Amino acid sequence: MDTNAQTNDNQAVAPVRGGVVAYLQVDGAMKAAEYYKKALGAEIAALHPVDDQGRTMHVHLYINGTSVMLGDAYPEYGHPLQTPQAFTMMLPVDDIDFWWKRAVDAGMTVELELQVMFWGDRYGQVRDPFGVAWAMNAPVKA
Known part of the structure; x- marks a missing residue:
């Protein structure tokens, strides 16, 4: 759906994907x-x-x-803007290098460089211009 797409009473609602949204x-x-x-x-x-x-x-x-x-x-x-805090959006991905480069090239700020973590996966964190922290995680390929 493009950015001009809208929902109204005449359109089907897009299905929600995920257990926690x-x-x-x-x-x-x-x-x-x-x-x-x-x-x-x-x-x-x-x-x-x-x-x-x-x-x-x-x-x-x-x-x-x-x-x-x-x-x-x-x-x-009664819904004022509040600075995002105390949460990170987690993206488990397969091709972490692709996802990471795309996010950084789009202007996300690196908070934690991609690295192999103590649990054995590659992981890094970026922050978007809206203040939201995003983490990316991928298993290390053998």
Whole structure:
């Protein structure tokens, strides 16, 4: 579905993928969705139309086979923007070098360089321009 895709009463709802689904509140949900397309290969599955301030209450993405939801802050309705903290979005991937390069080339900041960790997998962390931390993990190939 492209960025002009919208959900309404006449369209089927995109299926939610995953057992636990992150719902991120960011400053600029549509900008974040476009960024995640570039940095993480996201696909926009569904979205609600933007309001006159450019905000949307809901964008449904598929990233790495799982649903991730985005929404803008609506302080006038009791949902102010809060700085992301105390969580990391985890991406278990097969081709970690591809995923890592794409994310860094798109402008994600390296927080922890890719390395083989004590549990035996390659792992690293990046942070996106919206303040969200993303970890990538892949088994070391023999």
